[in-house]
Amino acid sequence: MAVVVSSPYLPILIFFACGIAFAALSVLGLGVVGPKKYNSAKFVAYECGIQPSPRADQGGRVPVKFYTVAMLFIIFDIESVFLFPFAVAFDSLGLFALVEMVLFVLTVFVAYVYVWRRGGLDWD
Amino acid sequence: MSPLALIGPPSATFTPSEVSYLSILPMLIVAGAALIGVLVEAFAPRAARFTAQFAVAMLGLLAAFAVIAMRAPAMIGVTLSGAVVVDGPALVFQGMVLLMGAAGLALMAERFGGRGPDAFTPSGSSVPGSQAEGLAERLGTTTEVFPLTMFALLGMMLFPASGDLLTMFVALEVLSMPLYVLTALARRRRLLSQEAALKYFLLGSFSSAFFLFGAALLYGYAGSLNLGEIGRAVGTVSGRGGLLAAGALLLFVGLLFKVGAVPFHSWTPDVYQGAPTPVTGFMAACTKVAAFGALLRLVYVGLAGSRWDWELVLWIVAGLTMVVGSVLSVSQTDIKRLLAYSSVAHAGFILVGLLAIDRAGIAAVTFYLASYGFATIAAFGIVLLVRARGSEATHISQWAGLGRRAPVLAAGMGLLLMGFAGIPLTSGFTAKFAVFAAAVAHAGAAGVVLTVIGVLSSAVTAYVYFRIVVLMFFSEPGGAPVDVLRPSAGGATAIGVGLLTTVVLGVFPAPLLALAASASQFLW
Numbered sequence: 162m163a164v165v166v167s168s169p170y171l172p173i174l175i176f177f178a179c180g181i182a183f184a185a186l187s188v189l190g191l192g193v194v195g196p197k198k199y200n201s202a203k204f205v206a207y208e209c210g211i212q213p214s215p216r217a218d219q220g221g222r223v224p225v226k227f228y229t230v231a232m233l234f235i236i237f238d239i240e241s242v243f244l245f246p247f248a249v250a251f252d253s254l255g256l257f258a259l260v261e262m263v264l265f266v267l268t269v270f271v272a273y274v275y276v277w278r279r280g281g282l283d284w285d
Numbered sequence: 286m287s288p289l290a291l292i293g294p295p296s297a298t299f300t301p302s303e304v305s306y307l308s309i310l311p312m313l314i315v316a317g318a319a320l321i322g323v324l325v326e327a328f329a330p331r332a333a334r335f336t337a338q339f340a341v342a343m344l345g346l347l348a349a350f351a352v353i354a355m356r357a358p359a360m361i362g363v364t365l366s367g368a369v370v371v372d373g374p375a376l377v378f379q380g381m382v383l384l385m386g387a388a389g390l391a392l393m394a395e396r397f398g399g400r401g402p403d404a405f406t407p408s409g410s411s412v413p414g415s416q417a418e419g420l421a422e423r424l425g426t427t428t429e430v431f432p433l434t435m436f437a438l439l440g441m442m443l444f445p446a447s448g449d450l451l452t453m454f455v456a457l458e459v460l461s462m463p464l465y466v467l468t469a470l471a472r473r474r475r476l477l478s479q480e481a482a483l484k485y486f487l488l489g490s491f492s493s494a495f496f497l498f499g500a501a502l503l504y505g506y507a508g509s510l511n512l513g514e515i516g517r518a519v520g521t522v523s524g525r526g527g528l529l530a531a532g533a534l535l536l537f538v539g540l541l542f543k544v545g546a547v548p549f550h551s552w553t554p555d556v557y558q559g560a561p562t563p564v565t566g567f568m569a570a571c572t573k574v575a576a577f578g579a580l581l582r583l584v585y586v587g588l589a590g591s592r593w594d595w596e597l598v599l600w601i602v603a604g605l606t607m608v609v610g611s612v613l614s615v616s617q618t619d620i621k622r623l624l625a626y627s628s629v630a631h632a633g634f635i636l637v638g639l640l641a642i643d644r645a646g647i648a649a650v651t652f653y654l655a656s657y658g659f660a661t662i663a664a665f666g667i668v669l670l671v672r673a674r675g676s677e678a679t680h681i682s683q684w685a686g687l688g689r690r691a692p693v694l695a696a697g698m699g700l701l702l703m704g705f706a707g708i709p710l711t712s713g714f715t716a717k718f719a720v721f722a723a724a725v726a727h728a729g730a731a732g733v734v735l736t737v738i739g740v741l742s743s744a745v746t747a748y749v750y751f752r753i754v755v756l757m758f759f760s761e762p763g764g765a766p767v768d769v770l771r772p773s774a775g776g777a778t779a780i781g782v783g784l785l786t787t788v789v790l791g792v793f794p795a796p797l798l799a800l801a802a803s804a805s806q807f808l809w
Contacts, residue, residue, distance in 0.1 A: 257301040271320050278327035 229281045233273070240269050302366035307359060309369060311349035311379060312446075315439045318345025322432030331426055338431040339394045343387060345435065349442075350383040363448060363808060367511050370448035370582075373804030377651055378445040378578035381658060382571050386438045388662045388782055389567030391775035393430055395669060404561040404669065405430055406472040409479060413472050413675075430467060434567065437463040441571050445578025448809070449510040450500035450536070453579055457496060457539070460575060461489050464568050468560040473676045481559025488542070488552045496539025502532030503587075512587040513809030519590035530594040536583060537595065537602075543576035544632045547605040554617075557625035562677060565621060566665030569628050570658035577635055577650055586809045589642055599640055600731045606633030607735075607742040614749045620668055620679050623749065624661070627705055630746055631657050637735045638720030643727035647805035649719035652798055656704070656712030656790045663783020664701045666776055667694060672768045681753060686762030691769040695757045697784050702750035704787040707743050712790030717743060719798070 247254070247262050276282060306313070318341050325337045353360070353376055363370050396403050406413070408421030440460025447453040465486040471478030504510050506528035507518035519529065542549040557565045588595065610630030617623040635657075638649040671678045671687065671694075678684070688695040704711040721739055724732035772780065790797060 255301075268320065271323050275323050275327045 226284065229276065233276055233281070236269060236272060240266065303364065305360075305362050305364040305371075307352075307356060308362055308364045308371040310360075311352050311383070312439060312442050314345055314349040314352065315383075315435055315442060318342060319432050319435035319439060321345075322435055326426075326429055326432060334426055334428045335394075335396075338428045339390070342390055342431045342435055346383050346387045346390070346438070350380060350387075353380045353383070361808065367448045367513070368452045369443070369446055370512075370808050371446055372808035373806050374578065374581060374647055374651070375446035377801065377804045378574055378654075379442045381574050381651075381655055382438060382441045385570040385574065385658045385662060386434065386441070386567070388659065388779040389563060389571060390431070390434055391779040392563035392566055392662065392666050392669060393434065393561075395563065395666075395773060395776040397770050397773060402472060403427055404472055404563055405470045406475060409469065409475055427470070427472075430470065430564075433463040433467055437467070437568075438571065441575035444575040445582060447579065447582070448512060450503065450512070450515075451510050453583070454493070454497055454500060456575075456579070457493060457543070460572065461493070461543075464564075464572065465489065467564045467568075468556055470564070471559065471561040474559070477559040478561065479559075481556045485552055485556045492539045492542035492549065495535050495542075499532045499535025499537075499539065502528050502535060506532060512582060515587040516590060516809060519588070526591075526594070529591055533588050533591065533595045534598060537580075537599065540576055540580045540583065541602060544573055544580065544635075545629050546602050546632050546636060547609040547629065548602075550606070550609070550629045550632075553629055554622045554625040557628070558619060558621045558679075562621070562665050562669045565624075566662040569624070569661045569665065573628070573632065573635075574654045574658055577639070577654055581639060581647060581650060582807060584639065585642070585647065586807050592642060596640070596731070599636065600735060603633050603636035603640060603735055604738045606630070606636060607739050608633075611742040611745040611749075614746060617749075618681055620681050620684065620753075621665075623681065623753075624664060624668075627746055627749070628661065630742055631705070633742070634717060634720055634739055637724045637732070637739055640735070641720075641723035641727040641732065643723060644802070644805045645723040645727060646720075647807075648798065648801040649716075649723040651801035651805070652719050652790075652794070653716040655797060655801075656716040656786060659783045659786040660701050660704050660712065661783075663780045663787075664698065664705075666772070666780040666783070667698045667701070669776070670694060670770045670772060672770060673765050678767050681756060682764065683767050684753065685756050685760045685764075687756075687767065687769075688758035690762065690767065694769055697780065699754045699757065700784055700787055702753060704791070706747040706750045708747075710788075710791045712787050712794070715791055715794040715798075 243265065244262070247258065251258075321341050322338055325334060325341060329337050357376050360371050360376065361373070393405075394403065402413075405427035406421075407418065407427050411418035411421050437460050440456045440458070440463075443456035444453065444460060447456050465482055468485050469479050469482030500510060503515055506525050507515040507522065509515060509518070538549065542552075545553040557569065560568070607630055610626050610628075610633055614623050614626035614630065617626055631653075635650055635653050638646050638653060640646070641649070668677060668679065671684065671691075673683055687698075700711070704713040707713040707717040717739070721736040725736050726732070728735070
């Protein structure tokens with residue numbers, strides 16, 4: 162490789178530039194080249210989530226179920242964030258880390274059991 | 286070469302950090318009790334939940350305190366690779382948080398001998414006493430407040446014992462999140478309560494972000510998040526002073542928000558008024574203890590060497606906090622808002638002691654927090670008992686003539702207010718004397734100026750407190766009749782402890798002063 166990297170942070174800068182360029186190109190490019198055939202379905206919330214009307218600030222009620230599921234999802238998401246590096250380094254960690262991880266998973270499991278028992282997973 | 290080959294096994298061998306389980310045993314007990322509380326909430330039958338929750342939480346707190354009381358000398362040490370530092374100040378602050386937490390829990394469990402509901406709503410949308418509330422009561426209960434309080438207490442115990450900024454941030458969040466939820470749970474005046482919770486959450490999130498930004502800048506300065514390392518870097522690293530000053534000030538924003546110092550106090554009156562009264566008492570006492578514990582460690586361990594950078598700012602903040610807190614308390618007509626502004630003024634007095642930057646300052650702050658915390662919980666406990674048509678009579682005009690209707694309760698409130706004002710022979714006098722003496726002795730001219738401001742502010746707050754005493758004892762009861770409920774044993778104990786500490790720490794302050802002085806050495 163003939164490229165001389167002058168600063169160890171330069172790749173990070175390039176990475177940022179690529180990310181911003183990708184996002185900008187996607188948004189701007191779609192507006193230019195994308196097909197535009199509008200019907201009523203195109204104006205509702207995309208794929209999932211609640212309809213923004215009736216709005217809560219105007220006295221309407223908003224189903225709270227989505228939030229419970231979303232929070233539970235985030236909890237397990239975070240759990241897996243910790244599980245992946247643990248699994249990669251499992252061989253060199255030994256028994257101590259295994260016990261720690263079991264304790265961690267059990268603690269998260271308590272939250273799950275609580276949501277289940279209190280009806281947070283019943284849809285109706 | 287496949288991309289996966291880049292992620293080889295870690296080259297360095299892993300050595301688990303040394304854990305002194307005795308040092309963190311009180312925190313483990315509280316965490317365990319909180320988790321058991323969650324499981325009780327999930328599995329125990331509804332009728333048994335209240336008793337079970339209260340027993341688990343109380344036993345957890347008392348067991349954790351017993352460990353500290355009996356094994357304190359053996360617990361001292363740096364553990365978990367420097368993330369947790371258990372030293373004299375940390376243990377004293379943990380002990381205070383545990384005892385005040387127990388008093389706060391006793392008030393939260395106040396159901397007036399089973400005749401009345403507690404201060405919490407089972408469903409934020411239901412009118413008190415309505416059918417909807419009855420339905421919500423069958424589906425869930427209000428006993429979730431016990432595990433929430435225990436999680437908050439876990440954060441409050443870790444906060445003054447955290448050895449690095451990341452642990453401090455985690456503790457800050459662990460203590461804040463349950464408090465946001467608890468604030469929203471008032472059974473009466475629900476909109477006020479929910480509005481207060483939203484304000485607290487938004488402003489609290491802002492202040493947490495400031496704290497995190499400050500921690501990042503200090504890491505950029507010192508190359509470490511460890512407070513001891515930062516303290517050592519202050520004397521040796523040069524040329525990056527801008528990072529140090531900016532980082533220190535941003536960290537102060539995060540912590541001064543939690544103690545409610547001006548100009549980060551604007552949430553205090555709204556949240557203190559909106560939150561259920563037992564929760565207000567709990568967070569007024571315990572949050573302040575924990576946050577001042579963390580502030581002490583940050584200032585004395587991490588930043589004392591760079592005091593020239595930020596001292597002037599904190600002097601101004603302390604002076605403003607005393608003046609604004611006491612002056613604004615004059616115009617309050619709601620007893621909870623009045624106590625909120627008085628707690629702002631108290632935060633200013635405590636900051637004066639903290640700014641002594643000397644061991645005498647640590648001891649004075651500890652003593653002040655002990656005398657202020659128990660008295661505050663008792664004061665909010667008394668507010669809980671004075672009712673008009675079932676709802677708390679928080680407008681101070683409703684307290685007129687209370688001395689005739691309930692002489693014991695009014696006398697108790699009077700004593701607590703005398704303590705807040707700092708009348709001799711109450712704990713407040715000794716506490717104020719201790720912080721001002723430390724400031725005059727060790728903070729030079731600024732200490733003298735702050736002490737003058739402090740004494741003048743005390744005079745202003747004394748006027749406010751005396752006005753309520755006069756209102757209770759020397760004016761005719763007017764308007765709608767006010768009921769005074771009889772507290773159950775737990776609530777009466779919490780109020781009694783507050784009254785007792787006000788008198789005992791005022792008349793015999795020596796033992797606690799000696800304990801605070803002997804436990805005023807930070808480890809790092």
